[in-house]
Amino acid sequence: MNVSQIKIENHNPYAVSFKTNLREYFMNAASVEGIPTVEYVSLEELKFLNSQSKDIRTGNITINPEDKEEVFKALNIVDRGEYFDNETIKDAIINPTAEGMRKLVGITDKFTFERVYAQFIGLKNNGEYDISNRVANVLERRFDEIQHRIFNTKITINEHGFKPKEDIEEIKQKNESLETTVQELQAQLAELKAMMVTASTPKKRKSKAELVVETENTTELDEVKE
Known part of the structure; x- marks a missing residue:
């Protein structure tokens, strides 16, 4: 490290x-x-700056x-958990x-959280990223707390509310697989019901006239055979 540059x-x-x-x-x-803007300062200047600001x-x-x-x-x-560069x-x-x-919601320094909120607004307006409603809701609530000088947040983060993307994809795949299985079972159930309805439908009883005709037809066939 070059302590002068x-x-x-x-x-x-x-x-x-x-x-x-040394200077402003x-x-x-x-x-x-x-792309960031860049300056070169000495270690002594950084020591002075660190003694004067955060x-x-x-x-x-x-x-x-x-x-x-x-x-x-x-x-x-x-x-001690207060360092947040923009990439983080x-x-x-x-x-x-x-x-x-x-x-993020644990940040107690007003200026630091305003940096977080400014970046959130920038990302949201940019449209390049899909910011979840949960994230937006939490950051807006925390910003409101900070503006009302509530530096120790009252917001509770639910563990299940913010799953890593890998977990979300796995859950989606499981849900899709489960949905396919349910659809297959529903189709099988519908087929089974149709079979049961067919089996339980009583056969139509033949009328006397139909029985007489059948008897006559049978007699005629017997005579032909003879």
Whole structure:
């Protein structure tokens, strides 16, 4: 790691400005394609910034992945569940799990959750991803809590409400197989009922006239044979 030239990135859809012990920085928003804006700062500047704000600890400003571990160690940053870079947030929204949603609603820092909500709105409006109604409902409720200064959420995440995609596909396949089996059983049952109706239908009794005709026909056949 080059302590005088550490790469930092802004992946946010908004500009970020901050001040270090040497100068002020202004980082434009990431491009529409998601390409981040980049600056290079020294480790000493990052130490100053970390003492003044949560930008690094919460992931608002992202450290180059190659240097992140060393930088966090140098800054004595221990991730206690408050670090959320944009990729982590995005994945939690478009691939929701109970654990991931608990982490999002468990955010107590107002600015950090507003980042989550801003990304949720961006993904929703973009239309590229199908955001589930459950996710939308949870994030909107949590946003409302934050706006009313309820920092410790009262939202309970149901384990069964957020299944990994693999589990959902497996459930769908099982349901489709079960539906096919039910349809086959229904067809067999209908066939069995039809057979039972046929078997239970009484034969029509012949009238006296029909019996007389049959007797005459039989007599005629016997005479022909003779």
